[in-house]
Structures are given as C-alpha cells and as structure tokens.
Amino acid sequence: MxxxxxxxxxxxxxxxxxxxxxxxxxxxxxxxxxxxxxxxxxxxxxxxxxxxxxxxxxxxxxxxxxxxxxxxxxxxxxxxxxxxxxxxxxxxxxxxxxxxxxxxxxxxxxxxxxxxxxxxxxxxxxxxxxxxxxxxxxxxxxxxxxxxxxxxxxxxxxxxxxxxxxxxxxxxxxxxxxxxxxxxAASDHFIVTVRGRGGHGSQPEKTIDPIVLAASMVLRLQTIVSREVAPAERAVLTIGTFHAGNKQNIIPDQARFEINIRTFEPAVRQRMIAAIERIVQGECQVAGAPPALIETGDIAPxxxxxxxxxxxxxxxxxxxxxxxxxxxxxxxxxxxxxxxxxxxxxxxxxxxxxxxxxxxxxxxxxxxxxxxxxxxxxxxxxxxxxxxxxxxxxxxxxxxxxxxxx
Structure with a gap:
C-alpha cells in the first residue's frame, strides 16, 4: 500500500x-x-x-x-x-x-x-x-x-x-x-520570588512593594540581550509569567515571575545566568528588600x-x-x-x-x-x-x- x-x-x-x-x-x-x-x-x-x-x-x-x-x-x-x-x-x-x-x-x-x-x-x-x-x-x-x-x-x-x-x-x-x-538552542528556566513587606495600599511608606520591585527587574532584565550580549551572538530572554497580589488595596508581601533564556554558546549562557543573578539581587538591595529566591526550572540541551x-x-x-x-x-x-x-x-x-x-x-x-x-x-x-x-x-x-x- x-x-x-x-x-x-x-x-x-x-x-x-x-x-x-x-x-x-x-x-x-x-x-x-x-x-x-x-x-x-x-x-x-x-x-x-x-x-x-x-x-x-x-x-x-x-x-x-x-x-x-x-x-x-x-x-x-x-x-x-x-x-x-x-x-x-x-x-x-x-x-x-x-x-x-x-x-x-x-x-x-x-x-x-x-x-x-x-x-x-x-x-x-x-x-x-x-x-x-x-x-x-x-x-x-x-x-x-x-x-x-x-x-x-x-x-x-x-x-x-x-x-x-x-x-x-x-x-x-x-x-x-x-x-x-x-x-x-539550549533553554534554561528560572523562577524568581521577590520578597517585600506587605501592607495597606494607602500606606506604601510602611511597605516594600514587591510589585514595583519585580517590575523594575522585568524591565532591567530586558537589557541583558540588548546590552550584555554581542549582536553577533544569538540569545533570547523572555519573562512569561508574573503573579502578585489578590486585592487592589493590599500591597502583597511577594511577587513571582518566570524567566526563559535561549542560547547557542555556553559562554553566552553563563554570562546571561550571571547577569540575571546580579540584576535581581541588585534591585533587591537598592529597594532594601531581602534577597530574592531564584530557583532553576526545566532545562533543554x-x-x-x-x-x-x-x-x-x-x-x-x-x-x-x-x-x-x-x-x-x-x-x-x-x-x-x-x-x-x-x-x-x-x-x-x-x-x-x-x-x-x-x-x-x-x-x-x-x-x-x-x-x-x-x-x-x-x-x-x-x-x-x-x-x-x-x-x-x-x-x-x-x-x-x-x-x-x-
């Protein structure tokens, strides 16, 4: 047949x-x-x-x-x-x-x-x-x-x-x-938990807002490919999830987002992973927040x-x-x-x-x-x-x- x-x-x-x-x-x-x-x-x-x-x-x-x-x-x-x-x-x-x-x-x-x-x-x-x-x-x-x-x-x-x-x-x-x-490409997955200090939406001065902090990280992380990876080296960084809070007038105590990176060169991969750590923890330090938790997820070769x-x-x-x-x-x-x-x-x-x-x-x-x-x-x-x-x-x-x- x-x-x-x-x-x-x-x-x-x-x-x-x-x-x-x-x-x-x-x-x-x-x-x-x-x-x-x-x-x-x-x-x-x-x-x-x-x-x-x-x-x-x-x-x-x-x-x-x-x-x-x-x-x-x-x-x-x-x-x-x-x-x-x-x-x-x-x-x-x-x-x-x-x-x-x-x-x-x-x-x-x-x-x-x-x-x-x-x-x-x-x-x-x-x-x-x-x-x-x-x-x-x-x-x-x-x-x-x-x-x-x-x-x-x-x-x-x-x-x-x-x-x-x-x-x-x-x-x-x-x-x-x-x-x-x-x-x-190779693929790496990271789960970032940003820890702040929660409180009432009307009193932000008494909190460390993890949403603002995580949002700053999201924007800064986008500069890794555009400013830390050479144009001739192919790489992608995507943030595919962002979760925080459950009510509009409550500042939550944490935010969580997930990062995916794609690379062809091991050196570029290591540079991007190091940059993620540096940016995430650096933003926490600037905000007076405790260090974020960065967990490793799924990996593809x-x-x-x-x-x-x-x-x-x-x-x-x-x-x-x-x-x-x-x-x-x-x-x-x-x-x-x-x-x-x-x-x-x-x-x-x-x-x-x-x-x-x-x-x-x-x-x-x-x-x-x-x-x-x-x-x-x-x-x-x-x-x-x-x-x-x-x-x-x-x-x-x-x-x-x-x-x-x-």
Whole structure:
C-alpha cells in the first residue's frame, strides 16, 4: 500500500488528535491511542515507559541497524482560536485555574505523521533492521525525554544506531529543512520570588512593594540581550509569567515571575545566568528588600545534528523533495529530543517541515510581514493546513528511516 491509500487514515487521526489535546504528563488518551495503533501494525508495545505516559513500539525485521523514531504527544495551555471544525474545546486545570488546551505546537502533526510513516514502512518489504517508535510525553516542560532514559536503557540494552525526529514550523507546507550541527538552542528556566513587606495600599511608606520591585527587574532584565550580549551572538530572554497580589488595596508581601533564556554558546549562557543573578539581587538591595529566591526550572540541551547522519538524511530528502528540501536555519526554539539518543551516545538528526499555505507564506515574506501574518508556534491560531503538511511529515520520516534501513 502507498501513502495515497493511507492518507485518509492519517488525516482522520490528525483531526482526532487535534480535537482532543492533553497537557504534559497527562497524555493518557493519546498514549493509549498510539499504543493501540502500534499493536495493530505488529509492534512489540510497551506503555507507561519512564516517569509518565511514554509509549515505545519495537518492530524487528531481520539483520540491520536499529533506528529510533520519535514523536511528542503533549499540548499546551492555550485556548484555540475558532478556525477549523475540528478545533479543540478541551479545558483542564493548571495551577488552580481552568485553562484551554490546544495542540498549539503541532505535536498532533508529529504523531499523525509518525503513525503514517510506520504504516507505510510496514507495508514495504525492501528494508531490514529494527524500528523503535517512541511516543514521548512532556516535551513542552522539557521532562519527557529525560524521564524515559532509564527505561529505554533497559528495553534496548544493545543500543541504537541513529535517532530521528521532526517538528512542524511556521513555514511553507511542503518544505523540509535539514542541517548538520547546532540547529536548536539550549533553554534554561528560572523562577524568581521577590520578597517585600506587605501592607495597606494607602500606606506604601510602611511597605516594600514587591510589585514595583519585580517590575523594575522585568524591565532591567530586558537589557541583558540588548546590552550584555554581542549582536553577533544569538540569545533570547523572555519573562512569561508574573503573579502578585489578590486585592487592589493590599500591597502583597511577594511577587513571582518566570524567566526563559535561549542560547547557542555556553559562554553566552553563563554570562546571561550571571547577569540575571546580579540584576535581581541588585534591585533587591537598592529597594532594601531581602534577597530574592531564584530557583532553576526545566532545562533543554542544544540540539546538534550529527554531520554524517544529517548528510545521509539530506541526500534522502534531496531525492524525495527536490527543491523543496532547503538548508535549515538555527532556531532559538528548544527541544528535549536529544536526551533520547544520549542514553547510548548515538547520533541523531532532527529536521523541520513547514505547515502553512505556501502562497500566504510567500506573500508575507515579500511584504515583510511574515512575523505578523504567519502564526508562530504556541499561538492560538497555530493550526497547520492539513495538506501537504501531513504528507510531508509522513514522506520525510519514511525517507529518513529508509536512508538507514533500506
């Protein structure tokens, strides 16, 4: 059977997954569905692999390399914009609040594309080796891959020869991007608790207002990239949450915010971490407040494609996609995928594919409005076009696997 014969199944699976997203480490329904489909293909299936809802399927077919292929399963606490009939209306509880849940980073395309590729590969009889399919939880909180490491080591004591993964991006559907070397940034997460002295809103002189103090930190922290990182060195600092107080006429005793940084160079990373400490504690000292508490959160490593493996995948993509295969830029987004091959010190290749109408993308680039007109990952309108996005994800994974097993 060909991709054309599997296309209705792949599209229906994508719609099903898109309409029923689950937050990190809560991917129970998605995991059960992936396991069910793997069993139907004849895979040896392992569920609840690792610390959460991981699924691993193993298909052995004669002598040859062992290739690990991965798709992530978790969604985000984002309320979806109403654009498609299969939109998500799911809600869940997170940090005591009711939040919308959406596949706003395209993990539904990853699952559907990998299942599609596995269906196509099972139908083909001209390859030999072992496929290890990993459906991973909790990528969005950078915990899922690390949480599966010990279990994978036990399941596959002989190791793997290569690991393959892919991600949908805000580019033209039908386009595939690969490159050797660093392609995605390292990520660090810090939680800052600013401690002041609370009191009545009418008597600020008797308090140390942590909101004013934290606000000053937020503004000053933005100068790290603009004034302490060289323009030639790529880095990002984002403050994604800010929480303080519960009533308008009470000055609270603390404020809390979270920082995310993305870097490619270890020296830049260390410089930014030191600057965060210096600015936060310096502002506390100026305000006469006690030192702030700075805690470390989720961490993701650099994603560095192996040169030889990337060349092999790139050649396969040249043959499969022609001019639609283009060099990948370095993305300041981050991934925990590389924790999986790190279990055995194996090489890996991670690539990108576009998910949006090619004409929209081309016109937006020509107008210089790409950032405004093409949705970005994690946005409430990040809803890839059905085709050729899913065909591309399926074809890319099939071609990459066959580059090692055919």
């Amino acid at each position: 060909t991709l054309e014969s599997h296309r209705p199944f792949i599209e229906d699976l994508y719609r099903e997954l898109h309409a029923s997203p689950e937050l990190s480490n809560r991917e129970h329904r998605s995991a059960a569905r992936m396991a069910e489909l793997l069993r139907g293909l004849g895979f040896e299936v392992h569920e609840q692999v690792g610390e959460a809802t991981g699924v691993v399927g193993i298909l052995r077919r004669g002598e040859g390399p062992t290739v690990l292929v991965r798709a992530d399963m978790d969604a985000l606490p984002v309320t979806e914009a109403e654009q498609v009939p299969y939109r998500s209306t799911v809600t869940d509880q997170l940090d005591g609040q009711t939040v919308g849940v959406m596949h706003a980073c395209g993990h539904d395309t990853h699952m559907a594309g990998l299942q599609g590729a596995l269906h196509v590969l099972v139908d083909q009889d001209d390859w030999s080796g072992t496929i290890v399919a990993v459906f991973q939880p909790a990528e969005e909180v950078m915990q899922g891959a690390a949480g599966m490491q010990d279990a994978l080591r036990e399941l596959l004591p002989g190791g793997i020869d290569v690991a393959l993964g892919q991600h949908v991006m805000p580019g033209a559907a039908g386009e595939v991007q690969t490159a050797a070397g660093p392609i995605m 650099l994603t560095i494609n192996d040169a030889d493996a990337a060349a092999r995948v790139g050649a396969a993509f040249d043959a499969e996609f022609g001019e639609a295969h283009v060099p990948s830029p370095q993305y300041l987004g981050s991934e925990d995928f590389s924790y999986l091959p790190a279990v055995w010190g194996a090489p890996y290749v991670f690539w990108m594919y576009g998910g949006f109408d090619p004409q929209l993308v081309a016109e937006a680039r020509e107008r210089g409005t790409f950032d405004q007109d093409v949705p970005s990952n994690h946005a409430p309108n990040f809803i890839p076009v059905l085709q050729p996005t899913l065909d591309t994800a399926t074809r890319a994974m099939v071609a990459a696997v066959r580059a090692f097993l055919a």
